[in-house]
Amino acid sequence: MLLLLTLLLLIMPATAWAEYKTIDEIAEVYSVEKCSACHGRIHEEWFASAHAHSVVKSIGILRDFIEWRLKRGKHFDRSQLMRCMACHAPHLENASESLVQEVMQLVLTATEGKDEAKREKAKRSLDKLNINCIICHNTVAILEKDQKGKPKEGVYYGSSGRSSPAHGTEKSTAFRSYLFCGQCHRVFTPPDGEIIFCSSLYESYQDAYRRWGGAETCQDCHMKKGQRGHRMPGSHDMDLLKEGVDLAVEASGVKLQPGKWVPTAFVDIRLFNKAGHRTPDG
Amino acid sequence: MTAKTDKDISILIGRKEYLEVGYDLDGNQRMGSWEIKEILDLSLQPARETEERFMAEMPEGTKRADVEVRVTMFPSPKEEIIVHRVIKRIHFGVEE
Numbered sequence: 001m002l003l004l005l006t007l008l009l010l011i012m013p014a015t016a017w018a019e020y021k022t023i024d025e026i027a028e029v030y031s032v033e034k035c036s037a038c039h040g041r042i043h044e045e046w047f048a049s050a051h052a053h054s055v056v057k058s059i060g061i062l063r064d065f066i067e068w069r070l071k072r073g074k075h076f077d078r079s080q081l082m083r084c085m086a087c088h089a090p091h092l093e094n095a096s097e098s099l100v101q102e103v104m105q106l107v108l109t110a111t112e113g114k115d116e117a118k119r120e121k122a123k124r125s126l127d128k129l130n131i132n133c134i135i136c137h138n139t140v141a142i143l144e145k146d147q148k149g150k151p152k153e154g155v156y157y158g159s160s161g162r163s164s165p166a167h168g169t170e171k172s173t174a175f176r177s178y179l180f181c182g183q184c185h186r187v188f189t190p191p192d193g194e195i196i197f198c199s200s201l202y203e204s205y206q207d208a209y210r211r212w213g214g215a216e217t218c219q220d221c222h223m224k225k226g227q228r229g230h231r232m233p234g235s236h237d238m239d240l241l242k243e244g245v246d247l248a249v250e251a252s253g254v255k256l257q258p259g260k261w262v263p264t265a266f267v268d269i270r271l272f273n274k275a276g277h278r279t280p281d282g
Numbered sequence: 283m284t285a286k287t288d289k290d291i292s293i294l295i296g297r298k299e300y301l302e303v304g305y306d307l308d309g310n311q312r313m314g315s316w317e318i319k320e321i322l323d324l325s326l327q328p329a330r331e332t333e334e335r336f337m338a339e340m341p342e343g344t345k346r347a348d349v350e351v352r353v354t355m356f357p358s359p360k361e362e363i364i365v366h367r368v369i370k371r372i373h374f375g376v377e378e
Contacts, residue, residue, distance in 0.1 A: 065315075068317075194316075197318035200302075204328060208329075212328070235355060235357045241363060247365075251372050253372035255374050255375065265336075265339075267283060269335070270333050271331065272332075275328055279325055279326045281302065281325065
């Protein structure tokens with residue numbers, strides 16, 4: 001018995017690394033049900049956001065990417081899945097290869113399956129993978145990991161750092177910075193260096209809006225204004241679109257070509273993009 | 283942008299699209315984000331005004347027309363949101 005125990009200790013890696021084998025396992029670890037007990041209003045806002053459905057709302061392009069690889073006989077493993085999921089579901093970084101294959105199949109079933117019940121079931125499974133409280137307020141909460149270290153387990157970071165009896169808290173200035181949103185809403189470079197041009201909002205914000213003197217952050221427009229909160233609406237929201245683009249129209253009628261007097265309309269249109277980034281993007 | 287004359291004739295005055303065109307390193311336009319490596323930025327720029335001018339002939343004898351300008355956002359090919367809709371009435375000659 002003693003000899004066997006020694007052998008086991010020699011085999012185990014110095015740091016244990018857990019792989020998630022099922023979506024339900026991930027959903028359990030990253031469950032935000034407890035968050036909603038105290039942060040009910042925020043939870044409700046978040047659930048109405050695109051973040052809460054970050055995989056399902058992008059399922060069409062995910063399917064296209066998977067099919068593109070499969071049709072060319074290319075393999076599809078975790079590194080390929082993470083080209084998309086590094087932003088859409090970062091917890092899949094720790095998915096087992098079998099779970100990766102399962103997620104791939106679920107995306108295909110959810111978009112192409114002929115059986116509507118199976119399609120909906122696949123979507124419900126995938127909807128458990130999302131950008132939730134734990135992802136933002138812990139996993140990606142620290143922007144200066146090299147200087148300040150990684151996020152601590154069980155500690156939730158926020159802009160105020162107010163203490164809570166329910167869990168550890170710490171203040172993080174990251175939440176007031178546009179770079180916080182820019183972690184994902186930008187051109188993505190996976191470990192192999194081949195860029196994914198999903199969004200270039202951050203680049204447009206930094207290189208155009210800020211360059212021309214703009215000072216509002218993503219949080220100012222997408223959270224604070226109109227009490228949008230954790231709903232963080234984007235291009236599908238009418239109020240935000242109206243607020244983001246101003247239209248002025250001048251029109252006049254003249255009869256041109258002496259002798260012929262052709263009635264001709266002249267229309268002058270001015271569009272002012274008040275958003276902090278190009279419109280449209282992506 | 284369309285105009286409707288006093289004789290109920292509809293005329294298309296013009297259309298302008300603002301978008302990003304993504305393409306690969308061979309210069310082929312691509313839709314998949316994993317294939318796009320460069321872009322042509324034809325979008326509305328932040329904190330900037332964009333002016334467009336249009337001119338369109340109306341049918342002979344038109345005395346007035348209602349010009350309608352619509353700004354439409356397409357977050358996806360299947361989704362259409364009319365953000366702004368403005369109608370201006372124009373007259374050709376003295377208003378009767």
